[in-house]
Amino acid sequence: MQTEAHYQGAPILDVDPFSTEFLTDPYPFHEQLREAGPVVWIPKYKVWAMARYEEVRHVLDDWETFCSSAGGGLSNFNQEKPWRPPSIILEADPPMHNRTRGVLAPLLNRAALNKLREGFDEKAKLLVDSALARQEVDGVKDIAEVFPLQVFPDAVGLQKEGRENLLPYANMAFNAFGPRNELFEEAFKEAEKVTDWIMNQCRREALSEDGFGAQIYAAADAGEISEQEAGMLVRSLLTAGLDTTMYGITSALYSFASFPEQWSLIRENPALLRPAFEEVVRFQSPVQTFFRTTTCKTQVAGVPIDADQKVLLFLGAANRDPRRWEAPDTFDVRRRAVGHVGFGHGIHVCVGQMVARLEAESVLTELVKRVERIELNGEPVRRLNNTLRGLSSLPLKLYAAD
Amino acid sequence: MPIVTFLNSDGSAHNVDAPAGSSLMEAAVDNLIPGILAECGGACACATCHCYVDEQWLGKVAVAGEEENQLLSAVLDQRSNSRLSCQINLSEELDGLVVHLPESQY
Numbered sequence A: 001m002q003t004e005a006h007y008q009g010a011p012i013l014d015v016d017p018f019s020t021e022f023l024t025d026p027y028p029f030h031e032q033l034r035e036a037g038p039v040v041w042i043p044k045y046k047v048w049a050m051a052r053y054e055e056v057r058h059v060l061d062d063w064e065t066f067c068s069s070a071g072g073g074l075s076n077f078n079q080e081k082p083w084r085p086p087s088i089i090l091e092a093d094p095p096m097h098n099r100t101r102g103v104l105a106p107l108l109n110r111a112a113l114n115k116l117r118e119g120f121d122e123k124a125k126l127l128v129d130s131a132l133a134r135q136e137v138d139g140v141k142d143i144a145e146v147f148p149l150q151v152f153p154d155a156v157g158l159q160k161e162g163r164e165n166l167l168p169y170a171n172m173a174f175n176a177f178g179p180r181n182e183l184f185e186e187a188f189k190e191a192e193k194v195t196d197w198i199m200n201q202c203r204r205e206a207l208s209e210d211g212f213g214a215q216i217y218a219a220a221d222a223g224e225i226s227e228q229e230a231g232m233l234v235r236s237l238l239t240a241g242l243d244t245t246m247y248g249i250t251s252a253l254y255s256f257a258s259f260p261e262q263w264s265l266i267r268e269n270p271a272l273l274r275p276a277f278e279e280v281v282r283f284q285s286p287v288q289t290f291f292r293t294t295t296c297k298t299q300v301a302g303v304p305i306d307a308d309q310k311v312l313l314f315l316g317a318a319n320r321d322p323r324r325w326e327a328p329d330t331f332d333v334r335r336r337a338v339g340h341v342g343f344g345h346g347i348h349v350c351v352g353q354m355v356a357r358l359e360a361e362s363v364l365t366e367l368v369k370r371v372e373r374i375e376l377n378g379e380p381v382r383r384l385n386n387t388l389r390g391l392s393s394l395p396l397k398l399y400a401a402d
Numbered sequence B: 001m002p003i004v005t006f007l008n009s010d011g012s013a014h015n016v017d018a019p020a021g022s023s024l025m026e027a028a029v030d031n032l033i034p035g036i037l038a039e040c041g042g043a044c045a046c047a048t049c050h051c052y053v054d055e056q057w058l059g060k061v062a063v064a065g066e067e068e069n070q071l072l073s074a075v076l077d078q079r080s081n082s083r084l085s086c087q088i089n090l091s092e093e094l095d096g097l098v099v100h101l102p103e104s105q106y
């Protein structure tokens, strides 16, 4: 690796952020990126990269210069055809973004979600019953992947059959933000079948009458969006709302199994539970990266950047930037972690973040009540994805509290 | 810069200098005021930036919009002067503003 060379005044770093080596253990690379400079050039993909908190926040704030409509991934939609019609919220700029976000936001805020809480808590209770009965469980396959599948598709209002297509679809979408590497190709093996199923579920007729889906179509009836746009917004929920929370819950379980004293702190003081999930998202950053595209010639930290350039934002690295965080590599549930960029920041900040928090809170509350200790019971297995960071297996042993 | 006073439920007070143009929530968070959590960072989603605007200031603070009003129904102990601090923009006219903090945000 070399940092002597410069491109337009910025250090050049010859790394591949989507390689197996990088994705398996990103932290040394994150440090290199952060320390090389506020803006770094990555020649392999011809992109600008930012890994420090301040610059990442700045770019996310300045949506006029750093737009989303040319794609949230590496591909530049101004130059390449997208693999699917672009998202009308994630990959849209104002004014369209205001309109579509305005439809989803009120459905997913804390007030709107209150009616789901009881149902989520009940499911969490049953799940913890069965996990405790077995004592030895896989934190991913028995908890983190199960719970969101039990609550989210129902909340959207999906039919029961075919839900197994949801995970491969999200896996495709999040891999597709990266380059066409092996991960991408592997994820797209059954693309046609999976995509067809998803698109079918987004139709008004396929959705129940009381879920998020129906509420989105109600916005179409009210003239806020078109019928076709309603379908596209349902697709956004199905893409962004399931896998992410699985990675989020996995991240929580992994953190608490790795740092048992932090679990004890929450058991002693359950008021720490919600702040603790913020710390999980900061520390593990289940969504590691997103891209923006420059709309004009600009400058960041003195580095000139041309128009129509892709900018790679390392959210996970910003969340561990020592310029912003004290002891950034320490997992500490007593920390004020709010302000992390794990859910993004600015106009595109995760619109589903309260759903993610509610799911995590339901599961963790039940575990905190009834589980004294969560212990690693074997080697966790990494699941590589071009955007998401998580595990495919997390062997755990749960010790019931008496 | 407008000066804002945050009064905790236990009676303790914090005065902060906040730049005009920032939100009341940002003023609280930047000064580490305990009691304003602001989980969503101002996206009007979490209602963990709840505060009570002192009665004397109610007339000077711009009224809540539709989204804020909907979200306010989620807070604990909602009162007629309940507001989400991320939705209040500070200006010179609000110099001296007094807000009371709730006992808990959830």
Ligand code: HEM
Residues within 6 Å of the ligand: A068, A072, A089, A090, A091, A101, A108, A236, A237, A240, A241, A242, A244, A245, A247, A248, A281, A285, A286, A287, A290, A291, A315, A341, A342, A343, A344, A345, A347, A348, A349, A350, A351, A352, A353, A355, A356
């Ligand atoms: C722990 C779980 C989650 C994480 C870490 C996460 C992370 C993110 C991030 C970083 C962004 C910003 C993307 C950008 O700036 O380009 C985002 C946007 C988004 N998220 Fe999430 N998310 C999570 C859960 C969810 C859930 C549960 C839903 C749906 C219910 C959801 C729906 C969305 C949507 C629709 C957007 C686009 C918002 C916009 O562009 O205005 N996410 N998420």
Ligand code: FES
Residues within 6 Å of the ligand: B025, B037, B038, B039, B040, B041, B042, B043, B044, B045, B046, B047, B048, B049, B084, B085, B086, B087
């Ligand atoms: S900070 Fe979340 S609603 Fe104000």
